[in-house]
Amino acid sequence: MNVLSNTPNSGIPVETLDDRSRAIFRRIVETYLDRGEPLGSRNLARQLEMSLSPATIRNVMSDLEHLGLIYAPHISAGRLPTEVGLRYFVDGFMEVGNLTASERKGIETQVKAAAQSRTVDSVLTEASQLLSGLTAGAGLVIAGKSDVRLKHIEFVRLEATKALVVIVGENETVENRIVDLPPGLSASTLIEASNYLNAHIAGRTISEARAAIAQQLKSAKGELDSVAATLVEQGLAVWAGAESNAMPQLIVRGRSNLIDNLEAKEDMDRLRRLFDELETKQGLMQLLDLAEEGEGVKVFIGSENKLFSLSGSSVVVAPYRDSNQRIVGAVGVIGPTRLNYGRIVPMVDYTAQVVSRILG
Template sequence: MTKPVLNRELQENTLQSLDARSREIFRFIVESYLRDGEPLGSRNLSRLLPTQLSPATIRNVMSDLEHLGLVYAPHVSAGRLPTQQGLRFFVDAFMEIGDLSDDERRIIETQVKASRSGHSLDHMLTEASQLLSGLSRGAGVVLTAKSEMALKHIEFVQLEPRKGLAILVSQGGDVENRVVDLPAGVTASQLHEASNFLNAHIRGRTLAEARSEISRLREEVRTALDTLSEALVEKGLAMWAGSEAGQPSRLIVRGRANLLENLTAEADLELLRRLFEDLETKEGLIQLLDLAEEGAGVRIFIGSENKLFSLSGSSLVVAPYRDQESRVIGALGVIGPTRLNYARIVPMVDYTAQMVGSMLR
């Protein structure tokens, strides 16, 4: 697992400034927040601690933690809540990542395999998003970068004298069809010739790689094909390139209603609205994929640690999934409030990404 962390020197200095009692009180405050979302006061904390400490002593420790920027009081005479910096410090320094139970692993494995069997890649990814939402009680999110899929087969079929169907098949078994304008006077044999030439050079390549290869072989294309067949080769690749350029990625979000359960005020609803506005933008999608690609495994982002969630204050646990060439072709994860159960969700996201990747190989 990789994750953004506080400045290493700052983290070490903070750890050194906390004695065993301070660490224990800090951990109780954070764990209480992650569990209940409520401030923890000194009187209640004195009853929970295994060691006997007076509320006054606990308040002094809380004051020290507040001075370090790890906790804050939401209002006068309230207990304490962790700050965003405090949550990050807890995740980096104290949190122990749990492991999935055998039942949870079985559920993920069974549902991912079932969603892929006889179905398209989009169907599997949609089901993966729904699965993460159900297991985490957050919003499951999957980003698919379709332009990265490895190609297997292209075929042109004539529908009318000037209209044809271009069929593209990925190595994962997904099929896409596009209606294309055919050059005037094109024959069935020329359609077949263009298909054969493309298939001889695209297998196993992504769309971008296929276009680059055909461009490199431009003279060979002109030699091997007549003018109409050459035009079809260019049209077939350009058609998908154009559609992918308009939609470089596709976002699948399931479980938005789960996020509503955690709202406590109208202001929270506004933050949630901003979150989904951010996610629906092209820039937001690219950022989300970039976040996953920057690390080798699961990454944790808390609140405003990335631009995508700077306004909504949400947290994201995200991991990339890869194709048979180990290329990152998408990302999946869970979005929720900052009090996500990170220790449980991290292995859940990690294992789901592994299973999705295994279905693409």
């Protein structure tokens, strides 16, 4: 399994630290990830396997501070890792565990159960909910691209000026979107638009269908009136937000997990900023694009991640793919920097693989 950082590394070679510096640094980070607490020299002296005095440990900690790997949150307090330190730990020290057979089976069973409805939304929502439950963070899914080959499209009137567009892919996935209808639109026009689309979309991806139909509409004015032609264009545009300026779909489950164990006003302020950032959804396609850079799981720590930089949240994300191995979205977990990266990385990675198999 490949684990990729947002940057190549922290900029500090692993060999910079000697054995005792590495042991002290590692224990400080692991204590933070486990309990969220700073670790002082006296406690460190009791925990380390090697025999070191508190004074020696304080000297080592001073060196680690100078490197920018740890800091003291308060005077006379213990030490916590900085974001640079967390990156250094993830890149050079973290041990990524393997999922057990039962964990793998559980992930597959839950996502496959959602796939029985044959809707993309149900599969992605379940993946997000699943990751939230497994990691005690918030599950995150970004669905930004879709190149499924089309099979059938139909307009279903909901009310006088609203219709449901039902689009079925060759892989039997279904997308449902609501579109606006012109006032006074007849039932025959809806049928006409559906029939025209079905005659031209079969076996084509949405981009191929749009290009072909755009060309045909120029010379097909006798086949379709202007209202039906508008519906045809609308029907193609709603497929998974296929318009170039469409906002990618964001699914977040388990936000309540982020509220647990808040201990300070600063934590609540950070969480409030995170929720604001989630609501605006700005930069989602950028995060999806970053997930495409190279193979494997991407880990964004705190301010490294421009999307959630104000709240200082960390994101572990992996892309999922279609049947042509093209990246069409990403699944992941978002939470405080005190995520259990070693456990979350393989869960995100395997969930992305399962979603790829089901939607591919």
